[in-house]
Amino acid sequence: MKTKHINVAFVVLAAVVLAGVAYGVDYLWDKRFGPTAASAADCRLAQELIDKAQNPPSDAAEGEKWEQQIRQIRYTRLENDGISTEVGKYVHWSMVRATGDPARPPAGTLEEMTELAIGHCEDSGVELRVPKIVF
Numbered sequence: 001m002k003t004k005h006i007n008v009a010f011v012v013l014a015a016v017v018l019a020g021v022a023y024g025v026d027y028l029w030d031k032r033f034g035p036t037a038a039s040a041a042d043c044r045l046a047q048e049l050i051d052k053a054q055n056p057p058s059d060a061a062e063g064e065k066w067e068q069q070i071r072q073i074r075y076t077r078l079e080n081d082g083i084s085t086e087v088g089k090y091v092h093w094s095m096v097r098a099t100g101d102p103a104r105p106p107a108g109t110l111e112e113m114t115e116l117a118i119g120h121c122e123d124s125g126v127e128l129r130v131p132k133i134v135f
Contacts (some may be wrong), residue, residue, distance in 0.1 A: 035120040040124045046120075049070055059093075110133055
């Protein structure tokens, strides 16, 4: 009976240690490979650009100019490259949808883009709202 209690105690201890290690690895993985922390100013500007992306031009030539103007703002005013990249993807796919371009993002791309964009602003104090793009 005593051996059985020792075995149970060992299993419980091993489970607690493994859970702690798994949590630590997950935490470090997110810090290393997860979204980078964008500033509140970057997140407010990102929201402005995402809001602007709700009404892209339907003409392809105008869409290219519109996308280029937003790219210029991203490159000159956003300090966090991660949020800039996700906003750029959002603007691009919004323009593609509006112009009727037959290109489509690979499955899961838009969801991942949204998750990353929100993740960049998670600790900024700005709640980033990213409307879904539906093709």
